[in-house]
Amino acid sequence: MKILVLGGTAWLGREVAAQAVAAGHAVTALARGESGGVPAGVTLVQADRTAPGAYDAVSGTAWDAVVDLARQPSHVRGALSSLAGTTRSWAFVSSASVYAADDEPGADESARLLDPFVDDDEAGQTYGARKVACEQLVLDAVPDRALVARSGLIAGPGDHTDRTGYWPLRFAHPATEDGAVLVPDSPVGTQVLDVRDLAAWLLGCAERAVTGVVNASGPVLALGDHLETARRVAGHTGELVPVSQEWLAGHRVSPWSGERSLPLWLPLPEYAGMMTRSTAAAQARGLVARPLDQTLEDTLAWEVSQGPGRPRRAGLSPADEAALVDLARTAS
Template structure:
């Protein structure tokens, strides 16, 4: 298969390119080349998709499949315009495209946000609307039978530079305090849903090979936060105590949710967001998506985190100092 990846230097695109090369495909990546290198065996064409003629270097080839991970509607509209001779187009969208993130168990037929009217997504506030606009451009340009929309949930595994799936196994493996106690939010029933980047990439390559059409939630299995933390503890061989704090206490001490600095990753206290990690993945699994156990993902993520340096700055979670300080205060209120 002659596969064009629009990207291929960042985390997911790189993994797709690597697996496609391993499966014997002819892989070309079109990217600016700022995010990193492409895998060995793939070809790189350096170009900027923000320019109107940015796809000119690849527009004359006959591609069996194009894979696109963009969030910018203008980039996707130009790609659809310039790559009309491609046989198949796979667009990687997001669960953020859905209008509501509250209800549990929603499938691909749930209502979407209105599409972004601008060709440029200026801030992450309009990320979901931008992805909807991208989806529409692909479907209108290629026809629903010649394209696939993969709405992806939280991606995890080795290479997670965002720190959302690496924080917990790393924290349990390297507690901030000598007695091994770890601080967790009191949210045992909170849904979590992680897809391993390697499983997602494998299925995207498979979908290009089979030229699968339709819309799919490309997401992991939904597990409770309690189950997720148990898998992280097992991966880390943690035998210390865990101390729980409720949302009100954590918020009053400036602890954030989901991601970012001074946060407890994956934690969401507002039920209006719980459905984000509890979407149906049945359609994708019926179409060949194979998912490894969460513990295996967290094991590999921990290994990658440790190899990358446990003291490097991270995009999510509490620093050792922040967690130790919070634990000292929390434990003192218990006595």
């Protein structure tokens, strides 16, 4: 097959390209190349998707599949205009952030979406609405050839968001002298999918020209069970210091990600469904997730290789956590 990855130098796109080459396909990646190089065997076409003629070098080819990871509507619009007429199968990687509400556990693809934001924007608060606009462009242009994969939280080695690597690394390197780790006392669900499994599934769908709009994420697991898996992988035997969501909010600890946060924790009840969405449609199309312990073992190894003391995009600093553990123990 001739596969065009629109991206291919960052995390998921690079994994898709690498697996496609390993499977014997002829792979081209169109990207600016600012996120890094392409995997060995992939042809890089350097182009800025905002520039006129961005797709000129690839528009004359009959592609068996295009895989697009764009988040800007103009990028999707331009790609479809240049390539849809000569492409057999079109996979667009969307996001579970397209949904208007996150409070319903088990919601499927029929759940209400955000209103589309049709202009390009870098603001985080428009991300989901821009993905809605991108989805609509794809489904309008190639309705019978499109796979729209609404990805949930992606995990695994290379997680530059620092969300899925935080817990195994923290359990392996506690912030306190006695090895205690601060954890949310919450029944919220978690739902992560290894980047390698998502890439393999996207490639398999391209090979089989699979279509549809589907949630692409991993099995649902209670936060406590996820943390216990991370703890086991890291070999942690220290104390757990559980605190409520009210305590965390009162001490200015943010959920999910960002500075001074606890990754994977989400407030209830408003986020009860964010990581408990139905993936039955994706599983029917062949999505398979590896065991969580395998993902976390490999993520921990990658985290250690990057240096445990590096600046992070999510989590508590060791100093912050040690101080919070002391406060939690004093209050108990």
